[in-house]
Amino acid sequence: MLGKPVILTDFSGTLRRRAPRYDGVRQAMTPAQTRLVSRRVALGAVTSLAVAACGDAAPAASSAVASKPSGPAPTTAVATSAAASTPPAAPSPTTAAMEKELVIYSARREALMMPTVEAFQKKTGVKVSVKSGGSAELRELVAQEGAATKADIFFTTDWVDAELLRRKNLLSPHVSPLTEGVPAEFRAADGAWTGVIARSRNILINTNLVKREDYPASVFDLADPKWKGKVAASTLRDGVPIWLASLILLKGEAATLEFFTTLIKQNGMKVFGGGSEVTAAVSQGEFAAGFINHYYYVPKKREGAPIDLVYPDQGAGQIGTLVIPLAVAATKHAPRPVVAKAFIDFVLTPEGAAPMMTMEGEMPLRPDVPLGDHGAPGILRMHEIKRTAPFDVDKLIAARDRAIEIFTPLFT
Numbered sequence: 001m002l003g004k005p006v007i008l009t010d011f012s013g014t015l016r017r018r019a020p021r022y023d024g025v026r027q028a029m030t031p032a033q034t035r036l037v038s039r040r041v042a043l044g045a046v047t048s049l050a051v052a053a054c055g056d057a058a059p060a061a062s063s064a065v066a067s068k069p070s071g072p073a074p075t076t077a078v079a080t081s082a083a084a085s086t087p088p089a090a091p092s093p094t095t096a097a098m099e100k101e102l103v104i105y106s107a108r109r110e111a112l113m114m115p116t117v118e119a120f121q122k123k124t125g126v127k128v129s130v131k132s133g134g135s136a137e138l139r140e141l142v143a144q145e146g147a148a149t150k151a152d153i154f155f156t157t158d159w160v161d162a163e164l165l166r167r168k169n170l171l172s173p174h175v176s177p178l179t180e181g182v183p184a185e186f187r188a189a190d191g192a193w194t195g196v197i198a199r200s201r202n203i204l205i206n207t208n209l210v211k212r213e214d215y216p217a218s219v220f221d222l223a224d225p226k227w228k229g230k231v232a233a234s235t236l237r238d239g240v241p242i243w244l245a246s247l248i249l250l251k252g253e254a255a256t257l258e259f260f261t262t263l264i265k266q267n268g269m270k271v272f273g274g275g276s277e278v279t280a281a282v283s284q285g286e287f288a289a290g291f292i293n294h295y296y297y298v299p300k301k302r303e304g305a306p307i308d309l310v311y312p313d314q315g316a317g318q319i320g321t322l323v324i325p326l327a328v329a330a331t332k333h334a335p336r337p338v339v340a341k342a343f344i345d346f347v348l349t350p351e352g353a354a355p356m357m358t359m360e361g362e363m364p365l366r367p368d369v370p371l372g373d374h375g376a377p378g379i380l381r382m383h384e385i386k387r388t389a390p391f392d393v394d395k396l397i398a399a400r401d402r403a404i405e406i407f408t409p410l411f412t
Helices: 031-043 057-067 110-124 135-148 159-167 219-223 240-251 253-266 275-283 294-302 337-347 350-357 393-411
Strands: 006-008 048-050 101-106 127-132 153-156 194-206 231-234 270-272 289-293 307-310 323-331
Touching: 101 110, 101 135, 101 337, 110 127, 110 337, 110 350, 135 153, 135 159, 153 159, 153 337, 159 323, 159 393, 194 275, 194 294, 194 350, 219 253, 231 275, 240 253, 240 393, 253 393, 270 275, 275 289, 275 294, 275 307, 289 294, 294 307, 323 337, 337 350
Parallel strands: 006 127, 101 127, 101 153, 231 270, 231 289
Antiparallel strands: 006 048, 153 323, 194 289, 194 307, 194 323
16 A cells, blocks of 8 residues: 655755745756755765655645546537537556656645645555755756656746756657647647646735725736835745746836836835735735735635735736746656656646645646636636736746846845
């Protein structure tokens, strides 16, 4: 009988040292940090610890989701849209020549990742080990390990790191009916990485302070003097640099810089350390509105906080709401390539995606995967957002670097 999935410790078996982070992911490590990683890798193999409880709530959530039906399957009628169709089943682990172990390098918090890992382990009988760390930190490790990497799967909260590994030819493309069901802009054209779930960039509203008729329709509405002293945002993390990059591409650098200069210098927008602080401040009525990723809203709304969520810029001619994917990829030198690609397919099915969405209501990218009861009132699925911001990988990466350069002084 399989035990709990294994959590791999860091390079020395001690606490992790994480690279500086800007956007819910980390920057590339400094030279000193890179040397530290190299020394640790040279010391020997990664050790492992059995997970005793990983927070008892995580396994419980996994069991509940795995046993719940993923929704009724169509019986006779042929589906007329992607949203109405049944997703292809993941390849059967009993017929595929799958290896019996899997190692995942994951930038997702352990409490959020483990339910999915346990669901895969339960379904396949594969022993899964997870190494958690910063996205950029793990990307650097995959690159340093090269052909000797221990990682079969790279799971990242920042698709940029997956793309950077792809550009170094360190990922193994995987194309299947399941990956092709993900919108093309949220997966590599060659199949090297694919988006699994996503978060949107929203405006959080305190409903005790703002009437519905006064909700901002666009992010740019918050530059109005009537919002002075009433708006909060987070510093350059939690997807903020990609959001700023998107605004630069759509509105121009000068207009975007002028907008945020007005918000901060003239309207006194408060900059917090992260999205959770913004959400708490708006929920408690300290601010009327705040810029967040939607997953911060979900648990607070479930608790009954007086908040609502705006999907901004949905009108004709407006720029749309930015959607940011979490990505999964098989490494080029994966010791266990068959099971790695089976895992990718698994997390794109309702059974595999549901545990990922349970705690924070992140949305599935495949329109045929139901959100079910994993969200909160006001949460939209991907295909329900009327207008999403254009998502061009190459342009966003270039613009992100520029956004970090020009906005760091303003947001600190």
